[in-house]
Amino acid sequence: MLEVQQDKAALRARMLAARAGLSADERAEAGRLIRDALLSLPEMQMAGTVAAYYSVGAEPASRGLVYALWKRGTYVLLPVLRPDGDLDWASYEGPDSLVPGPRGLREPGEPRRGTGAVARADVVLVPALAVDRAGNRLGRGGGSFDRALARVGPLIPVIALLYDGELLARVPNAVHDIRVRAVARPHHGVTALPAP
Ligand SMILES: Nc1ncnc2c1ncn2[C@@H]1O[C@H](COP(=O)(O)OP(=O)(O)O)[C@@H](O)[C@H]1O
């Protein structure tokens, strides 16, 4: 268990260092490509409700995607980080509906729908530092999305947004880790996992 935590910490440091080397232009271009790939995905076009995240720092940009989904009438839920590390959810109602949250996050200021609200999403988009071919996901280390994804049904597409080099052969994982069903990358589009 401790060994897994150490392996994850080492991999996090490596992935964060690689992201730190991306220019603002590279990040913006990656965000546009991921946005367009996801907007044209049939599951996304049919989704009445999408649970997403509002990117900060060097995370794959999701703000344009969130805005575009909202503009075309999709109900978008965004996470509100609770002090215990779990995720509450509230609706995105345009760029002006966000307020500063903890750890530099931008969060929806709308009424909170509860930790169980994510279970009503037709598609769930999650951040990740790396994912492997089996769908094992490395996050920032808070375990928040493991808790949220434990409430999501097995048939719901859970898609992690990554840069091109972040789908790996193997990501260390523990019993509490919840796998994702697909990844979206700038130059590869959406890839279902586990790969056949
Ligand atoms: N379902 C859960 N309930 C309570 N705590 C959890 C749960 N899932 C994860 N955690 C906590 O989050 C911590 C970090 O999880 P980890 O998987 O290493 O982070 P991340 O998924 O962000 O990379 C775990 O050590 C655990 O304490």
Ligand SMILES: [Mg+2]
């Ligand atoms: Mg985890």
